[in-house]
Amino acid sequence: MITELGHFCLILAFVVAIVQMVVPMIGASKRWPGWMAVAEPAATAQLLLTAAAFGALTYAFVTSDFSLRLVAMNSHSAKPMLYKISGVWGNHEGSMLLWVLIVTIFGAFAAWFGGGLPPSLKARVLSVQAAIAVAFFAFILFTSNPFLRLSVPPFDGEDLNPLLQDPGLAFHPPFLYLGYVGLSMAFSFAVAALIEGRVDAAWGRWVRPWTLAAWIFLTIGIALGSWWAYYELGWGGFWFWDPVENASFMPWLLAAALLHSAIVVEKREALKSWTILLAILAFGFSLTGTFIVRSGLLTSVHAFANDPERGVFILGILALFTGGALTLFAARASAMEARGVFSVVSRESALLVNNILLAVACFVVFFGTLWPIIAEMFFDRKLSVGPPYFNAAFTPFMVILGLILPVGAMLPWKRGRLGRTAWSLRYVFVLCLALAGLVWVMQTGNSLLGPVGLLLGAWIVSGALFDLWSRTGRAGGAGKRLGRLLRLPRADWGKMVAHSGLGITMFAIAGLTAWEVEDIRVTQLNEPFDVGGFTLTLERVERVRGPNYFSTMGFVRLEKNGRKLTVLRPEKREYPVAKMPTTEAAIDYRFLRDVYVVIGDRQDDGGWTMRTYIKPLANWIWGGCILMALGGALSLSDRRFRVAAGARKAPKQGVPAE
Amino acid sequence: MRGTARRAVGWKPTLRWAALVALLAAPVWAVQPDEVLDDPALEARARELSKDLRCLVCRNESIDESNAELARDLRVLVRERLVAGDSDAEVIDFVVDRYGEYVLLRPTADGSNWVLWAAGPLMLLVAGAMGLVYLRGRSRAPGRQENALSPEEEARLKQILDE
Numbered sequence: 110m111i112t113e114l115g116h117f118c119l120i121l122a123f124v125v126a127i128v129q130m131v132v133p134m135i136g137a138s139k140r141w142p143g144w145m146a147v148a149e150p151a152a153t154a155q156l157l158l159t160a161a162a163f164g165a166l167t168y169a170f171v172t173s174d175f176s177l178r179l180v181a182m183n184s185h186s187a188k189p190m191l192y193k194i195s196g197v198w199g200n201h202e203g204s205m206l207l208w209v210l211i212v213t214i215f216g217a218f219a220a221w222f223g224g225g226l227p228p229s230l231k232a233r234v235l236s237v238q239a240a241i242a243v244a245f246f247a248f249i250l251f252t253s254n255p256f257l258r259l260s261v262p263p264f265d266g267e268d269l270n271p272l273l274q275d276p277g278l279a280f281h282p283p284f285l286y287l288g289y290v291g292l293s294m295a296f297s298f299a300v301a302a303l304i305e306g307r308v309d310a311a312w313g314r315w316v317r318p319w320t321l322a323a324w325i326f327l328t329i330g331i332a333l334g335s336w337w338a339y340y341e342l343g344w345g346g347f348w349f350w351d352p353v354e355n356a357s358f359m360p361w362l363l364a365a366a367l368l369h370s371a372i373v374v375e376k377r378e379a380l381k382s383w384t385i386l387l388a389i390l391a392f393g394f395s396l397t398g399t400f401i402v403r404s405g406l407l408t409s410v411h412a413f414a415n416d417p418e419r420g421v422f423i424l425g426i427l428a429l430f431t432g433g434a435l436t437l438f439a440a441r442a443s444a445m446e447a448r449g450v451f452s453v454v455s456r457e458s459a460l461l462v463n464n465i466l467l468a469v470a471c472f473v474v475f476f477g478t479l480w481p482i483i484a485e486m487f488f489d490r491k492l493s494v495g496p497p498y499f500n501a502a503f504t505p506f507m508v509i510l511g512l513i514l515p516v517g518a519m520l521p522w523k524r525g526r527l528g529r530t531a532w533s534l535r536y537v538f539v540l541c542l543a544l545a546g547l548v549w550v551m552q553t554g555n556s557l558l559g560p561v562g563l564l565l566g567a568w569i570v571s572g573a574l575f576d577l578w579s580r581t582g583r584a585g586g587a588g589k590r591l592g593r594l595l596r597l598p599r600a601d602w603g604k605m606v607a608h609s610g611l612g613i614t615m616f617a618i619a620g621l622t623a624w625e626v627e628d629i630r631v632t633q634l635n636e637p638f639d640v641g642g643f644t645l646t647l648e649r650v651e652r653v654r655g656p657n658y659f660s661t662m663g664f665v666r667l668e669k670n671g672r673k674l675t676v677l678r679p680e681k682r683e684y685p686v687a688k689m690p691t692t693e694a695a696i697d698y699r700f701l702r703d704v705y706v707v708i709g710d711r712q713d714d715g716g717w718t719m720r721t722y723i724k725p726l727a728n729w730i731w732g733g734c735i736l737m738a739l740g741g742a743l744s745l746s747d748r749r750f751r752v753a754a755g756a757r758k759a760p761k762q763g764v765p766a767e
Numbered sequence: 768m769r770g771t772a773r774r775a776v777g778w779k780p781t782l783r784w785a786a787l788v789a790l791l792a793a794p795v796w797a798v799q800p801d802e803v804l805d806d807p808a809l810e811a812r813a814r815e816l817s818k819d820l821r822c823l824v825c826r827n828e829s830i831d832e833s834n835a836e837l838a839r840d841l842r843v844l845v846r847e848r849l850v851a852g853d854s855d856a857e858v859i860d861f862v863v864d865r866y867g868e869y870v871l872l873r874p875t876a877d878g879s880n881w882v883l884w885a886a887g888p889l890m891l892l893v894a895g896a897m898g899l900v901y902l903r904g905r906s907r908a909p910g911r912q913e914n915a916l917s918p919e920e921e922a923r924l925k926q927i928l929d930e
Contacts, residue, residue, distance in 0.1 A: 473886065495872025
């Protein structure tokens with residue numbers, strides 16, 4: 110019964126979205142306030158109905174209602190409650206429902222908090238947002254309906270893929286979708302502005318918080334996914350350049366570019382058409398990501414549902430929205446002329462260089478991901494493009510970006526002098542160089558990867574700190590400057606924190622790659638062995654029974670200099686229902702390094718295979734990502750956005766009759 | 768002693784499942800201890816080569832990471848060739864001859880593949896040139912007055928300022 114109600118709510122939401130797509134758009138072009146005003150309650154209704162549908166599906170999973178095809182195929186009565194709930198989006202149909210739920214959440218937020226927007230722009234934004242929702246409601250209802258029943262329900266379900274039975278599933282996809290879908294707001298604003306034919310500083314200010322929020326969510330989502338892979342896949346890899354990872358990384362890169370170009374629109378009224386284009390492309394790449402995951406076009410470790418029919422449908426949505434928006438862009442972009450004048454060396458141009466580097470880096474990822482298809486179609490070559498290509502082709506852009514970031518971030522607006530800004534950073538640079546040199550001398554081996562990573566990371570972090578400090582001016586003593594430091598706008602603090610986060614992540618990736626220690630061996634019980642200054646002893650191995658799996662659990666004592674640090678418990682699990690084994694690594698997390706232990710098979714001589722990794726700076730990768738997200742949040746809480754949001758409390762004006 | 772006793776107890780309730788568990792493909796692992804070569808320099812080369820070779824039956828994994836039987840065979844093959852004295856390039860050629868270009872995770876730069884490798888730098892040049900043209904245009908543009916606000920906006924601004 111509840112299932113049918115959910116199904117019904119979903120259909121109703123589809124209908125409401127159609128109304129919201131059509132009526133306000135007509136109202137905005139005819140200047141009919143009543144028609145424009147339809148958007149607001151429609152957005153609220155859409156959210157409530159979709160939430161009800163989602164709730165109904167969750168209920169079916171929680172109560173293990175195996176008469177639902179989806180539940181029977183992806184759940185099991187013995188599965189822990191957390192995974193019953195997160196299992197709702199651990200499959201194609203449910204994850205699409207989550208996707209569209211988030212579309213409606215963003216739409217409703219724009220309706221509720223968009224009071225400061227001109228009524229016609231607001232109506233158009235909500236209409237475009239509803240159009241996106243309509244496409245995905247149709248996709249769900251016609252090709253991927255989660256509410257289908259089975260005529261003969263089974264006694265129990267087929268269980269969720271064991272790799273997905275992890276807290277990671279509870280958080281990684283929702284954050285990722287919040288990011289992907291958040292970019293739909295930037296897209297809606299861009300298309301609405303194109304229809305309206307007007308992009309100004311105010312538009313830049315309205316679109317920036319949405320982009321910033323989407324980018325924060327994407328950052329967290331990608332970092333969570335990477336961390337999940339790190340501890341779950343059993344050898345501590347954190348980034349594989351898999352098509353699906355690339356699909357999430359491309360919108361991230363473009364959203365980062367968009368954030369920076371929106372600043373130029375907001376402060377200087379330049380780069381307008383480029384910013385609009387970025388907004389369209391960023392969401393276009395989000396859709397591409399969805400397409401890649403669902404179509405099975407590219408082989409990926411993440412592939413979800415490989416159904417060509419669904420792939421074609423999403424390709425249609427992708428073509429319609431991206432193609433339509435780009436056509437509109439081609440027709441209208443010339444109308445948006447820039448106003449701000451600035452010299453070739455200025456903050457504006459530095460932000461332009463940032464945009465070029467990020468966009469070209471995104472292009473490299475895109476081209477490398479699609480090249481196997483292009484090569485097969487046009488050159489009849491069946492080939493692979495893997496991590497070695499991306500590492501070689503992508504990394505240089507990030508290195509250049511890192512090198513110029515501290516200087517670019519300090520250039521003055523309108524007109525600057527490169528030599529002067531660079532010269533002010535000379536002590537910072539020398540300090541970083543000395544630090545890198547010191548590390549190069551101290552490390553064993555003479556690989557340059559670690560020291561160069563440190564140079565880059567330290568340069569970005571100290572540059573960001575120096576930038577913040579120099580914003581306090583020269584007058585007064587250190588105490589006065591400290592006082593002024595605390596009163597700086599939060600956007601400045603956000604910039605410092607986010608840039609530092611980037612530096613830390615860059616350093617950590619280089620350091621981990623350069624200084625990792627790996628050990629593979631067969632070890633006997635109670636026979637200590639040394640890896641990278643640590644002593645490990647496999648003390649015993651036990652069979653343990655979990656709620657829906659069996660586990661072979663090793664107890665490994667970890668010591669350093671004769672002092673016991675901890676006992677690690679790596680596991681090897683078998684999930685009988687899903688018929689799948691998984692390895693559960695045991696990790697001793699510390700500030701400077703992780704010790705990562707995996708247990709393998711029992712050998713004929715009674716020993717066990719064991720892999721041990723010492724992973725320096727592993728936590729810093731995600732620490733840096735958290736800082737980036739935090740910086741974004743600080744920036745988002747800046748006064749100028751709150752003032753813009755607060756303006757909606759002003760008494761509503763009537764729309765002037767025309 | 769204690770360990771074995773415990774394990775026996777632990778196994779008991781699982782007997783019912785034993786048949787099922789036996790059906791599971793025994794998890795084979797990425798690089799096994801018995802595959803590792805005695806010569807550390809040779810082993811290091813083998814590892815580097817393995818990272819560039821694709822496991823053909825997996826979804827996008829290198830043979831260095833993969834658990835599949837075929838990946839194991841390929842790892843052993845790479846090591847055999849190295850022990851036989853092949854250079855890195857000879858090993859790669861040997862594997863490509865047998866399994867085709869698809870096995871390479873680092874695509875070659877020959878034939879149409881130059882497009883792939885040149886795509887990034889070329890795009891940077893194009894984008895850089897476009898950016899430069901734009902910047903020159905901006906720096907030479909007549910210094911126009913920042914556009915005046917529309918009457919609606921002016922009224923709105925006044926209202927905000929008065930608050």
